[in-house]
Amino acid sequence: MVEKELFSIFMDGVFIKNFIVIQFLGLCPFIGVTKDVKSAAGISAAVIFVMTMASMATYAIYTYVLIPAEMEFLNVITFIVVIASLVQLVEFIVRKKLPALYRSLGIFLPLITTNCAVLGVVLLSRNSAYDFTQSVVFGIAAGIGFMIIMLLMSAMREKTDFMRVPSSIRGLPMAFFLATMLSLAFVNYFWVIPI
Amino acid sequence: MDPLSEYMRGITRENPIFALALGLCPALAVTTSLENAIGMSAATAFVLICSNVIVSSLRKQIPATVRLPMFIIIIATFVTIVNMVMQAYFPPMHAALGVFIPLIVVNCMIIGRAEAYANRNNVPYSLIDALGIATGFLIALSMIGGVRELFGTGQIVTFGYTLITMPVDPSITTMILPPGAFLTIGILMAIVNYQKERKRARGG
Numbered sequence: 235m236v237e238k239e240l241f242s243i244f245m246d247g248v249f250i251k252n253f254i255v256i257q258f259l260g261l262c263p264f265i266g267v268t269k270d271v272k273s274a275a276g277i278s279a280a281v282i283f284v285m286t287m288a289s290m291a292t293y294a295i296y297t298y299v300l301i302p303a304e305m306e307f308l309n310v311i312t313f314i315v316v317i318a319s320l321v322q323l324v325e326f327i328v329r330k331k332l333p334a335l336y337r338s339l340g341i342f343l344p345l346i347t348t349n350c351a352v353l354g355v356v357l358l359s360r361n362s363a364y365d366f367t368q369s370v371v372f373g374i375a376a377g378i379g380f381m382i383i384m385l386l387m388s389a390m391r392e393k394t395d396f397m398r399v400p401s402s403i404r405g406l407p408m409a410f411f412l413a414t415m416l417s418l419a420f421v422n423y424f425w426v427i428p429i
Numbered sequence: 430m431d432p433l434s435e436y437m438r439g440i441t442r443e444n445p446i447f448a449l450a451l452g453l454c455p456a457l458a459v460t461t462s463l464e465n466a467i468g469m470s471a472a473t474a475f476v477l478i479c480s481n482v483i484v485s486s487l488r489k490q491i492p493a494t495v496r497l498p499m500f501i502i503i504i505a506t507f508v509t510i511v512n513m514v515m516q517a518y519f520p521p522m523h524a525a526l527g528v529f530i531p532l533i534v535v536n537c538m539i540i541g542r543a544e545a546y547a548n549r550n551n552v553p554y555s556l557i558d559a560l561g562i563a564t565g566f567l568i569a570l571s572m573i574g575g576v577r578e579l580f581g582t583g584q585i586v587t588f589g590y591t592l593i594t595m596p597v598d599p600s601i602t603t604m605i606l607p608p609g610a611f612l613t614i615g616i617l618m619a620i621v622n623y624q625k626e627r628k629r630a631r632g633g
Contacts (some may be wrong), residue, residue, distance in 0.1 A: 256607050258458035262537055265450060268459050307513065310531045311505040318498060350454050351537040402622035406450055410615030417608040 240371050245352060245362070253351050254383040255417035260351030266388060268340075274388035275381075277342040282377030283428055284346050285355050287324060288317050289373030292356045293366050313356050321346055350378060364386025432557050435479030439561025445538045446569035446614075447621045450632065452538035455529050455569055457610040464587050466574030468522045469569070472515065472530055476507045477539050478556065484547040485555035491548075500543045507535045527557035538562065569617075576613050 253259045267277050267353070291314050300306050316376045325343045329336045345353060359369040390412050400407060445451045452473070461471045483503050484491075491499050512530045515523040525529065542562055555564065578585050581604035583597035592595040604611050 251519060255611075258454050258607065258610065259532070261453040261457065262451075266451065308586065309507055309513070310534055311502065314501055314505050314534050315498075318501065330452060347586060350532050351524055353535050357531055361528065400619075402626055403619050405622075407615045407619040410570065410611050410618065414608050414611040418603070421606050421608060 240368065243368055243371050244375040248379040248382070249370050249420065250328075252310060252379045252383060252420055253354065253376050255413065255420045257354070259354040260349055260380060262414070263345070263349060264384065266408065268384060268388040268391055268409070270392060271385065271388045273342075274384040277345070278377070278381035278384045280342045280346055281349065281351065281380050282374065284317070284321060284324065285352055285373040285377040285380075286370060288313075288352055288356055289359060289369045291316050292360070292367045293364075296360060309357075309360065310353075313353060317356070318351055327393055333372055350394075351376065383416065387412065390416075430554065432554075433559050435554060436561040436564075439558060440565040440568060443562070444565040444569060445562055446566065447618055448549060448572075449538075451541055452536045453503050453614075454532065455536065456573060457607075457614060458567075459529050460570055460574035460577055460610060461581070461605045462578040462587075462615050463571060463574045463585050463592075464571040467587070468519070468531065469500050469526055470563070470567035470570050472511050472526070473533055473536065473539070473566060474559075475595070476504060477563050477566075478559040479507045480504045480543055481555040482538055482552055483544045483558035485550060485552045488548050496548065497540075497544070501538055504539055504543070505534045533625070538566070542555075546599065557620050562612040572602075572617060573610070573613050576617070577604045577609050581609060 247253075251257055254261065254264050263281075265275050266276050266393065295312060295316060296306075300309060300312060300360065321343055325336075327345070355373050359372045360374075364372060387409075391409060394412065434578060439445075441448075441555060443449060446453070446456050455469050457494055459463070460466045480503050487499075487503075511533070512523075515530060516527075539612065542559065546558045550558070579593060579595060580597060581602055584594040585592040604613070
C-alpha cells in the first residue's frame with residue numbers, strides 16, 4: 235500500500251504534475267538554458283541534486299524548528315534562506331570533493347537559488363503535508379520530470395534552429411510554440427492513463 | 430532623467446514579459462482568467478514597489494558582497510506580508526493563485542529591478558521605475574489572461590461584471606489549460622516583435 239502511494243507520488247511529480255509544462259515552475263531555465271542539449275543536461279542534473287537536498291533539509295527544519303516554535307508563517311523566508319545556503323554548501327563540497335562534476339555543473343549551481351521550481355517543490359510538498367520519504371520522492375520525481383522536459387525542449391530547439399521562419403517568430407515566440415506542443419502532448423496523453 | 434520617460438520605459442521598451450522575458454512563471458500559470466491576472470499583478474506590484482523603495486533607501490548601507498541575500502530577505506518579508514493579507518481579506522483569490530503568491534520571492538523580475546535599478550538610483554526614481562514595471566506587468570498579464578479567458582470560456586467575467594461574450598464551443602478548453610498559455614504568449618510576443626520590426630523599418 236505504502237509503495238503504491240510512493241509510486242503514484244513519483245508519477246505525479248514526473249508526468250501528471252510536470253513542473254514545467256503543467257505547473258509552469260522553472261520557466262526561466264526552460265526558456266533561457268535550452269539552446270543546446272549539453273547545458274540543458276547540466277542544469278537539470280544540478281536541479282535534481284538541489285531539489286532532493288532541499289526537500290530533506292526543509293522537511294527537517296519545518297518539522298523540528300518552525301512547528302515547535304509556532305512560526306509556520308515564516309516558512310517562505312526560512313525556505314529561501316535554507317535553499318540559498320544549501321546551494322552554497324553544495325557548491326563548496328562539490329568543488330572540493332568532486333572536481334570533475336564541478337567543472338560540468340559549476341556555473342549552473344548559483345543560478346538555481348532563484349529557480350522557482352526548487353522553492354515550488356518544497357512549498358508544494360509542505361502544502362500536501364507529505365512525510366519525509368514522500369517529500370524526498372516528490373523532490374526526485376520533480377527533478378526527473380524537469381530533466382525530461384529540458385532535454386526534449388533543447389533537442390527540439392536545436393533541430394528547429396535553422397528552419398526558415400518569419401523573422402518576428404524567430405527566437406522566443408518559436409520557443410513558446412514548441413512548448414505549446416510539448417504541453418499539449420503532456421496534458422492529453424497522461425490524462426488518459428489511469429495511474 | 431525625465432520621470433515620465435522613466436515610467437513609460439517599464440511599459441514599452443523594458444516591458445518585463447514581452448521585452449525582457451522575466452517573471453514568466455506567474456505570467457503563464459495564473460492567467461486562466463482576467464481576474465486572476467489582475468490579482469497576481471496587484472500582489473507583485475506591491476512587493477516590487479516596496480522592495481525597490483527599501484533597497485534604494487538602504488543602498489549605501491548594504492555591503493556589495495552580501496547584497497543578493499539581503500535583497501532576497503527584503504523581498505521575502507514583503508511576500509510574507511502580501512500572502513497573509515490576501516489570505517485574510519481575499520480568500521478566494523488566495524486559493525486561486527495558490528503557491529504562486531509565495532513564489533513571488535523568486536520572481537526574477539523583482540530581484541532584477543533591485544539589482545539593476547534600485548541599487549544604483551535614488552528613492553523617487555526607484556519608485557517611478559517600480560510603478561512603470563508594475564504597470565507593464567499588469568498590461569502583459571491582463572492581455573494574456575483576457576485572451577485565454579475569452580477563447581477558453583467564451584466570456585470575460587471580472588469581479589462579477591460580464592465584459593464580453595463570444596460564441597465558443599465550451600467543450601474546447603485548451604486555452605485555459607496549460608498549452609493555451611504557451612500558445613497565447615507565443616502569439617502575443619510574435620505580434621510585439623512584428624510591430625517592433627515595422628517601426629524599425631520605418632526608421633522609428
